[in-house]
Amino acid sequence: MSDYVALDGLTLAYGKTVAVEGLDLSIAKGELITLLGPSGCGKSTTMRAIAGLMTPSAGRIVIDGRDVTRLPPSKREVGLVFQSYALFPHLTVYENVAFGLRLKSAPDLDAKVRDGLATVGLTEFADRAPRDLSGGQQQRVALARSLVMEPKVLLLDEPLSNLDARLRLEMRMELQRVQKETGITMVFVTHDQAEALALADRIVLMRDGAIEQMGTPEEIYSAPVSGFAADFIGFETILPDGAGGGLAWRPGAVVLGSGPNQGTVRGTAFAGERREYILDSPLGTIKADTPAGAAPLEIGQSVAFDLPRERAAHLARLD
Structure with missing residues (x-):
């Protein structure tokens, strides 16, 4: 060029x-x-x-x-x-x-x-x-x-x-x-x-x-390279990978209703074609979306969730 x-x-x-x-x-x-x-x-x-x-x-x-x-x-x-x-x-x-x-x-x-x-x-x-x-x-x-x-x-x-x-x-x-x-x-x-x-x-x-x-x-x-880049471009759940870097998921990549993890609904919002959720969990704050037609979750409700590795972006660094 x-x-x-x-x-x-x-x-x-x-x-x-x-x-x-x-x-x-x-x-x-x-x-x-x-x-x-x-x-x-x-x-x-x-x-x-x-x-x-x-x-x-x-x-x-x-x-x-x-x-x-x-x-x-x-x-x-x-x-x-x-x-x-x-x-x-x-x-x-x-x-x-x-x-x-x-x-x-x-x-x-x-x-x-x-x-x-x-x-x-x-x-x-x-x-x-x-x-x-x-x-x-x-x-x-x-x-x-x-x-x-x-x-x-x-x-x-x-x-x-x-x-x-x-x-x-x-x-x-x-x-x-x-x-x-x-x-x-x-x-x-x-x-x-x-x-x-x-x-x-x-x-x-x-x-x-x-x-x-x-x-x-x-x-x-x-493929964001850092926690800052991931957060700015819409990856709202970011967790360390244990090797100095991290993993990031967009809300739509988080699976609600099944999986090995457990969280509690802290916030919910209707956003047209989807519902947005904020979960408190032992892993940290998790942000997830579901289709608007799915059964809604209530604040305070316990819910299982999964963070599929294949749907995550790998971050070279978290800062």
Whole structure:
């Protein structure tokens, strides 16, 4: 894989507080990378550095073979889409998309704006004001505004977090379509594992300013390397294996109603197609799911359970 974007030994700090330290990351041209992790892990800080919104205290940033570490944002050929849309309320959709092109006195402005609106499916909304659009439509305008500038890299900072669940799904699919059609290199920042799994070619899971694990969505989902990675990606029962590592089960992998172990139901919740349970047991806290149609268990009820080894993920370390 050739490096289209390369972060070499990147260290980023806010005053004396180091947010990212010694980060190395290579991104291929046309790849969609997701920076995933909890608040404070360094994902948005890394994105801001690529955009030129903060200067590294060490390391360098290379885009398409050019060292841009000390260049201002306007010289990096990078687009940025915010979670807040950042549209100009007094301008029409057309003028919002045209704004950056006008600043650059770009040739063929009208054709580029029309193409940008067509790409995100908003041709018929060109004359509307942002206030007359839904949240999803406003986010599409923000996306078109970045795309028409023909950036080498498009950075998206939690772009779906302000949308309701249905719009989030629609925009997720829209981003996938646009990325595949345009072939643009994207860096997508999120704390939402479902978004990362659905969108990314590769996921970069971050923790405390460093990369905890990197791989395809399938690799991250099925083979977490640590207790932190397993917990973040949805393995809710994690037990030591006696050899310094651990075993992790998703709730649906735990078998209730039979098995060699015994637990007591401490909590229960109806979750649509399934029921969720929390069990207290000599092994520790166990989280399990059953189909919603199964006979419900009551709080305080004793229940047998099994943790099949073949359905567990092996963790190299528990921390």
